Amino acid sequence: MSKISWPTKKLGEICEERKEKNVENKNLPVFTVSHIHGLVSYQKVFYKQVHSEDTRNYKIVRSNDFAFGLPTKNTLPFGYLNSENEVLVSPAYIVFSIKEKNLLYPRFLFYLFKTEKYKWRIIEIAKSQSATRHGLPLKFSHLKDIQIPLPPFHIQQKIVRLLDVVQSAVDVQEKIIETTKELKKSMMADLFKYGAPSFRKGRKLKKTEIGEIPENWEVVRLGDKNLFEIKLGGTPKTTFQDYWGGDIPWITPNDLSKLTTPYIFETERTITKKGLEAGSTLLPKDSIIISTRAPIGYVAILGRDMAFNQGCKGIGIKNHKKVLSPFLYYFLLTRTKQLHELGSGSTFRELSTNDLKSFLIPLPKIEEQQEIAEILQTIDQKIEIEKKKKTLYEELFKTMLNKIMNQEIDVEKIEI
DSSP: OOOOOOOEEEHHHHEEEOOOBOTTOOOOOBEEEETTTEEEEHHHHHSSOOSOSOOTTSEEEETTOEEEOOOOSSOOOEEEOOSOSEEEEOTTSEEEEESOTTTOOHHHHHHHHTSHHHHHHHHHHHHTSOOBTTBOOOOHHHHTTOEEEOOOHHHHHHHHHHHHHHHHHHHHHHHHHHHHHHHHHHHHHHHHHHOOGGGOTTOOEEEETTEEEETTOEEEETTOTTTEEEEEOOOOOTTOGGGEEEEEEEEOHHHHHTOOSSEEOOOSEEEOHHHHHHHOEEEOTTOEEEEEBSSEEEEEEESSOEEEOTTEEEEEESOTTTOOHHHHHHHHHTTHHHHHHHOBOSSSOBOOHHHHHTOEEEEOOHHHHHHHHHHHHHHHHHHHHHHHHHHHHHHHHHHHHHHHHTTOSOGGGOOO
16 A cells, blocks of 8 residues: 655744733633643642742743643653633743644644654754753744645544544543542442441441441551561662572562552562572562652552562561451551651651551451452452553554554545
């Protein structure tokens, strides 16, 4: 199949820079650009006002205008305005509009800039300039010579409709994931207060130091030597090569921060048996690992025997007939804020062994722990299924986007 050939024009021929400032100090919403969210309200990214109260120096962005921030070596923050009539952006941003509106459809150009080809072309252009402390410099003059493909206007619109369909599927999956996460949060609060559904009939609650719980539940400390063993990790000397690159996974807080499931199986770095003997600790499968330094509160269940560094602490379960790892894991998830607040230190916060030992947890009978854990594991499985669907849609979108914009797909032959 022969490659389609669309006519092209330089960006500077069909677009023009806009430098209009908010000189009248109009009360307009202030937006920012993100390589993830595009052109969005500051609150969506920063959750608070971080811009100046005086916005007279800010640039005005009008409907269908484009705004570019400063790229990094790997990201290209940009977006176009399709949700408001007028907003403001930082004076450091590039703002431009399409002057040849009959030649170029705004959302087509938006998708074009999202392709790998154009993303890296613009980043490379920025890299050739002198870097600033905020990022790679970028001006409209750097963009104006970029060649923009111009298929017939109705084809641009059709391309946008095709890509929007897939993007909407990604957005739907994201909403499902967020809704399921909220359900999980609500279910955890309910289960750790009222207990498992099968055990609730005729049940009364009692007030404890950890809040209201069923009256027949115990409250124990993680320092209870009959139930738990708190273990400390360590780091073998990094200069000894024969300590590293072995078969034993070695957990750091960074590994825990990247987890999307309760269980951890793999780590960025591994150590050898010599490395373990020289400077770390082996924690058995089904133990709990928790980050206790920079940051505090990431929790996981070990899917296999693993070692860990001094930024984590291990909670070994000594009596599996009284404590289930998943039950303990889910309860600790509901208490990450309290765990963080227990930490102390001026340079960085750390949760000490004594603080961890003093931490209180509820303890129902093992059968009830099992039911609670199974309910929450089912929700986690649902979240993982939806994440995989989202990933598939994202990969489909990326493939379609790049193939269409590289003119490898004849869009006219596709029926919508």
